[in-house]
Amino acid sequence: MSGDRVTKALLFISSLTILLLSAGIVVSLFGGAVPAFREFGLRFITSSSWNPTAGSEQYGAMSFIAGTVITSILALIICIPMAFSTSLFIAEYYRGTRTAGILRSLVDLLAGIPSIVYGFWGFYALRPLLVATGLTDQGFGVFTASLVLAIMIVPYATSLSAEIISMVPAELKEAAYSLGATRREVIFSVVIPSARSGIIASFILALGRALGETMAVTMLIGNANVIPKGLFAPGNTMASVIANQFGEASGLKMSALIAIGLLLFLITALVNYLGKLIIKRFA
Amino acid sequence: MNNNPQSDNVLEIRDLSIAYEPGKYAVNGVTASVKRNSITAIMGPSGCGKSTLLRAMNRMHELYPNIETKGDILLDGKSIFSMSVIELRRKVGMVFQRPNPFPNMTIYENVVAGFSLNDIRLKKSQRDEIVENALRNVTLWDEVKESLYRKGTFLSGGQQQRLCVARAIAFNPEVLLLDEPTSALDPIATSKIEDLLGELKKKYTLVLVTHNMSQAARISDDSMFMYLGELVESGRTGTLFTTPKDPRTEAYLTGKFG
Numbered sequence: 001m002s003g004d005r006v007t008k009a010l011l012f013i014s015s016l017t018i019l020l021l022s023a024g025i026v027v028s029l030f031g032g033a034v035p036a037f038r039e040f041g042l043r044f045i046t047s048s049s050w051n052p053t054a055g056s057e058q059y060g061a062m063s064f065i066a067g068t069v070i071t072s073i074l075a076l077i078i079c080i081p082m083a084f085s086t087s088l089f090i091a092e093y094y095r096g097t098r099t100a101g102i103l104r105s106l107v108d109l110l111a112g113i114p115s116i117v118y119g120f121w122g123f124y125a126l127r128p129l130l131v132a133t134g135l136t137d138q139g140f141g142v143f144t145a146s147l148v149l150a151i152m153i154v155p156y157a158t159s160l161s162a163e164i165i166s167m168v169p170a171e172l173k174e175a176a177y178s179l180g181a182t183r184r185e186v187i188f189s190v191v192i193p194s195a196r197s198g199i200i201a202s203f204i205l206a207l208g209r210a211l212g213e214t215m216a217v218t219m220l221i222g223n224a225n226v227i228p229k230g231l232f233a234p235g236n237t238m239a240s241v242i243a244n245q246f247g248e249a250s251g252l253k254m255s256a257l258i259a260i261g262l263l264l265f266l267i268t269a270l271v272n273y274l275g276k277l278i279i280k281r282f283a
Numbered sequence: 284m285n286n287n288p289q290s291d292n293v294l295e296i297r298d299l300s301i302a303y304e305p306g307k308y309a310v311n312g313v314t315a316s317v318k319r320n321s322i323t324a325i326m327g328p329s330g331c332g333k334s335t336l337l338r339a340m341n342r343m344h345e346l347y348p349n350i351e352t353k354g355d356i357l358l359d360g361k362s363i364f365s366m367s368v369i370e371l372r373r374k375v376g377m378v379f380q381r382p383n384p385f386p387n388m389t390i391y392e393n394v395v396a397g398f399s400l401n402d403i404r405l406k407k408s409q410r411d412e413i414v415e416n417a418l419r420n421v422t423l424w425d426e427v428k429e430s431l432y433r434k435g436t437f438l439s440g441g442q443q444q445r446l447c448v449a450r451a452i453a454f455n456p457e458v459l460l461l462d463e464p465t466s467a468l469d470p471i472a473t474s475k476i477e478d479l480l481g482e483l484k485k486k487y488t489l490v491l492v493t494h495n496m497s498q499a500a501r502i503s504d505d506s507m508f509m510y511l512g513e514l515v516e517s518g519r520t521g522t523l524f525t526t527p528k529d530p531r532t533e534a535y536l537t538g539k540f541g
Contacts, residue, residue, distance in 0.1 A: 178372055181400035
């Protein structure tokens with residue numbers, strides 16, 4: 001009995017610690033963001049000016065919000081066809097074969113590569129390629145960042161979708177086969193409809209990752225504090241601006257960066273919540 | 284419907300062996316036949332290979348590339364391995380152990396799923412007729428006619444299983460394979476399905492896998508007893524139950540194992 005009580009207490013304490021930690025992070029983000037919001041009000045969100053000159057300081061998050069949303073959505077659009085077909089390949093078409101096993105390990109390997117390595121690869125390998133196409137002068141910008149971001153989130157979307165697709169009960173597929181359906185018909189009429197909500201959720205969770213991704217994007221987006229003017233134009237994201245500028249920031253600028261962090265946290269939390277809601281609703 | 288109405292046997296199984304792993308036979312050298320418009324029960328303890336034998340009859344094992352099948356099965360005198368698997372499965376329908384209506388489809392869509400999955404386009408009036416006939420044949424029509432356009436998943440287990448039978452017979456197959464169709468159902472739903480099978484054999488040939496001996500005794504015309512992958516004994520159900528020839532059959536029937 002007493003051992004039971006000790007275990008219970010230990011579990012309670014660790015759970016409480018997690019709870020307190022997350023509460024602490026939220027509280028300090030809110031606290032740090034207060035000066036910026038007090039100074040600029042809602043204009044902090046809608047304005048895209050970023051002027052750190054002492055005396056005429058102006059901070060607005062809009063260019064970074066735009067950069068983050070544009071790069072993430074673009075990355076998601078590039079990611080969907082790759083991840084969707086790969087997950088079907090792994091979990092349905094070549095399910096249980098060596099080929100699928102190797103591919104699955106490669107996908108997991110991609111997920112484990114550190115962000116900075118992706119950034120480096122994008123900088124030295126991908127960027128010159130884009131410059132060679134003549135579409136961009138230096139290769140920095142929204143498109144380059146989105147492309148690398150897409151490659152980074154493909155593994156997450158793929159392994160989640162593959163998991164969901166492989167969970168479609170064999171008896172449903174067998175029922176369709178027993179009615180004379182072909183493989184293609186089974187996949188499109190039974191497997192995908194049954195797994196649809198889970199597949200959508202896995203892409204939303206991948207979007208959540210793209211939103212917060214920092215290093216690789218910082219190295220490739222060009223770090224211009226403006227709303228990007230085109231696909232190949234430079235811009236900046238919420239995570240990047242924090243990473244680039246927090247070292248030399250103080251006072252109002254620091255508060256502005258923290259406020260951007262808070263906004264990023266809220267956006268990411270919302271997207272993740274949406275993904276989980278969809279999984280729960282339809283699972 | 285039958286190419287060869289004189290022939291008594293719809294299915295002829297010839298020296299059939301099935302291995303899940305090389306050298307490990309789940310079904311070993313089975314030779315047997317299934318008579319037209321009858322119920323043939325395949326009995327035996329868990330793991331004896333009865334479901335494996337059944338699933339060979341519509342080439343279900345081909346979904347799993349590691350499974351190796353040797354021997355032959357003839358449907359109306361023609362090897363099932365020489366016909367297209369799609370054609371075969373339209374002639375040999377299947378009902379599974381657990382009711383498995385398609386959760387993303389309505390009751391109506393479930394019944395005609397065989398047509399829609401195969402991209403066979405029918406007029407609305409034809410579809411309506413097929414749905415009503417199939418549901419009447421499984422005595423489900425009166426229970427669901429008001430809710431045809433609702434998802435099939437709100438039905439009770441027994442109703443879902445009858446819906447699955449309706450889905451399988453909507454194509455008017457020759458043979459209906461039933462893999463322990465009542466093992467997930469309560470006694471009342473079970474007896475309804477049993478009554479239904481008695482009716483269905485007038486139109487179709489039924490092969491029923493069951494581990495329930497009394498069910499086999501109640502509704503089957505012929506029985507096969509399998510043990511460790513071998514067909515130990517087969518014959519008229521009445522004969523097999525009263526005067527089994529093999530001591531293993533007798534031991535199983537008297538409850539010594541299984």
